[in-house]
Amino acid sequence: METREAFTRLKLSSIGDRCEALDRALDALQSHVHASPASKLVISGIKLALKALKEKLKRFQEDPDLEVLKDNELELRIHTVSHTLPYLHKILALIENSDVNAVPAELTAPIRRKIKDLFPSAEVIIVSSTELNYTIVDIMQYLKGDIWEKLGCQIPEGFPSKILRVSVPSVEHDQALLHCIIAHEIGHALYQENSLQKKIVDFEIPPDYLKRELVAIYSEIAKTKEQSPQGELPFDELEFRQSVTSRVNEVLPGWIQELGADIFGLLLFGPAYLFACVHFSLATGTLDNVSISHPANRLRLKVLFETLDARYPDGTMYSIETSRFLDVWRNIAHMEQQVGVIEAIAIYAIKEHDVLRKLQQEVEATIDAQHIFTKESYSSSLETLCPLIDAYVPPCEFLGDRRYQPAALVGILNAGWERFLSGLDKFRTHLPHSEKLTPFQLTLKFNSFLLKSMELNEAIAAWTKAFNDTHD
Numbered sequence: 001m002e003t004r005e006a007f008t009r010l011k012l013s014s015i016g017d018r019c020e021a022l023d024r025a026l027d028a029l030q031s032h033v034h035a036s037p038a039s040k041l042v043i044s045g046i047k048l049a050l051k052a053l054k055e056k057l058k059r060f061q062e063d064p065d066l067e068v069l070k071d072n073e074l075e076l077r078i079h080t081v082s083h084t085l086p087y088l089h090k091i092l093a094l095i096e097n098s099d100v101n102a103v104p105a106e107l108t109a110p111i112r113r114k115i116k117d118l119f120p121s122a123e124v125i126i127v128s129s130t131e132l133n134y135t136i137v138d139i140m141q142y143l144k145g146d147i148w149e150k151l152g153c154q155i156p157e158g159f160p161s162k163i164l165r166v167s168v169p170s171v172e173h174d175q176a177l178l179h180c181i182i183a184h185e186i187g188h189a190l191y192q193e194n195s196l197q198k199k200i201v202d203f204e205i206p207p208d209y210l211k212r213e214l215v216a217i218y219s220e221i222a223k224t225k226e227q228s229p230q231g232e233l234p235f236d237e238l239e240f241r242q243s244v245t246s247r248v249n250e251v252l253p254g255w256i257q258e259l260g261a262d263i264f265g266l267l268l269f270g271p272a273y274l275f276a277c278v279h280f281s282l283a284t285g286t287l288d289n290v291s292i293s294h295p296a297n298r299l300r301l302k303v304l305f306e307t308l309d310a311r312y313p314d315g316t317m318y319s320i321e322t323s324r325f326l327d328v329w330r331n332i333a334h335m336e337q338q339v340g341v342i343e344a345i346a347i348y349a350i351k352e353h354d355v356l357r358k359l360q361q362e363v364e365a366t367i368d369a370q371h372i373f374t375k376e377s378y379s380s381s382l383e384t385l386c387p388l389i390d391a392y393v394p395p396c397e398f399l400g401d402r403r404y405q406p407a408a409l410v411g412i413l414n415a416g417w418e419r420f421l422s423g424l425d426k427f428r429t430h431l432p433h434s435e436k437l438t439p440f441q442l443t444l445k446f447n448s449f450l451l452k453s454m455e456l457n458e459a460i461a462a463w464t465k466a467f468n469d470t471h472d
Contacts (some may be wrong), residue, residue, distance in 0.1 A: 019050060022046075022089065035125075036124060037074050039098045041159065045159070053082075053088075060081050067417035071129060088225045093145065094277065098125050104174060107168070107173070112124040114409055119189070122160055124164050126166050127167050132172075134166070135166070136165065140162050149472075166182060174448060176416065177420060178280055180275070180413055180417075182276070184273070186264065187260065201355075205249050209349075212363075216346075228462075248345050251342065256355055261276075264366075274301075274304050277300070297349075298333060301332070305326075305330045305333050314379075318418075322421045323423045385398060386415050389416070389424045392430035394414075394452055394453035395453050397457070410462065424442055
């Protein structure tokens with residue numbers, strides 16, 4: 001009995017200490033200046049759960065029925081109280097590095113506005129991450145499903161239906177042009193929000209799919225195996241085909257969602273998304289490498305170019321340098337892809353079931369026309385904003401219809417990519433001649449210039465909205 005009491009006392013005391021430590025960390029984090037107001041909403045949501053957890057712990061300690069429980073039953077009962085603690089820590093970790101010191105304010109405000117245009121009832125948190133990757137996650141899914149429901153918490157009044165947490169690589173926080181990749185993450189959120197998976201992946205590959213081809217492949221493998229010291233294969237032809245088709249069914253949903261997110265990215269951010277995708281994917285993977293969740297970069301680029309050429313058919317919109325860049329990468333995208341059996345069958349299934357056409361249609365139907373960056377928008381942005389960049393004037397607004405109008409965030413990014421791909425010789429002339437810059441340092445200067453333009457653009461947009469609201 002003494003051992004049991006010591007065990008129970010120490011376990012409950014440890015849970016209480018972990019709660020106090022988490023509470024202290026939340027208080028410290030609450031004092032930070034956050035780039036998004038949603039960070040403090042999440043902190044209050046964790047505090048609500050922590051309060052419920054402490055109350056549950058207190059009631060547990062006062063429960064007279066504990067004495068009749070067996071040792072394993074007692075530990076399981078305690079676990080029903082404490083098992084949410086790791087989840088609370090995970091949610092806290094999601095909003096670390098969301099303060100103004102970690103994420104540039106020039107980036108946060110315009111990206112928040114862009115996402116809220118697409119998800120009006122959502123809030124947005126931008127965080128910097130040590131990973132060389134961009135991600136998006138809905139924190140409310142974790143708070144509601146893993147925390148509040150299990151602790152019996154009521155959803156606080158005024159809480160948003162979604163709190164979308166978007167992470168950007170911390171070492172790339174000032175690379176405005178690369179951040180067009182965020183459009184892909186927004187695409188994931190839209191794909192899931194509109195249940196496109198059910199509409200598009202409405203098929204399954206049967207075991208006898210491409211039977212003749214798979215039998216031939218199996219026979220070749222078996223013949224090679226017989227000639228080796230190991231002898232026969234440990235599986236027969238039917239098991240081989242079942243294994244292959246099962247694996248294809250496993251990879252298809254993730255691959256199709258990635259391709260859909262790419263199409264969303266291109267429709268939302270225009271050619272700028274493709275330019276960023278090429279530059280980012282070159283550093284983070286090979287063209288033909290695949291995983292269970294991601295198709296090969298070459299296939300993704302091929303789909304992007306097919307979408308680009310369908311939506312932006314007028315090649316005269318691009319400068320000579322941009323056209324040359326697109327021609328080179330279009331050729332690379334359409335080169336024969338080096339893939340294995342499973343990947344080849346998955347690609348064949350995508351073609352046979354007309355997945356790409358369905359994706360194009362469903363994605364376009366999902367986005368309001370006002371949010372699609374059209375070829376007219378692209379041409380207009382280059383015509384009005386590129387001369388400003390050449391003159392070293394932040395392209396945050398332009399003169400139109402005899403008055404200044406704020407530029408669109410996506411327009412700034414596309415004009416920025418146009419000038420970047422054309423070379424930064426004109427931009428360099430506006431910098432001090434004594435300043436010797438490497439190509440990377442010059443790129444940083446240019447991205448800093450664009451970030452400042454985005455900040456000014458956001459200030460103009462906010463002021464315009466405030467003025468219109470007060471004069472309606």
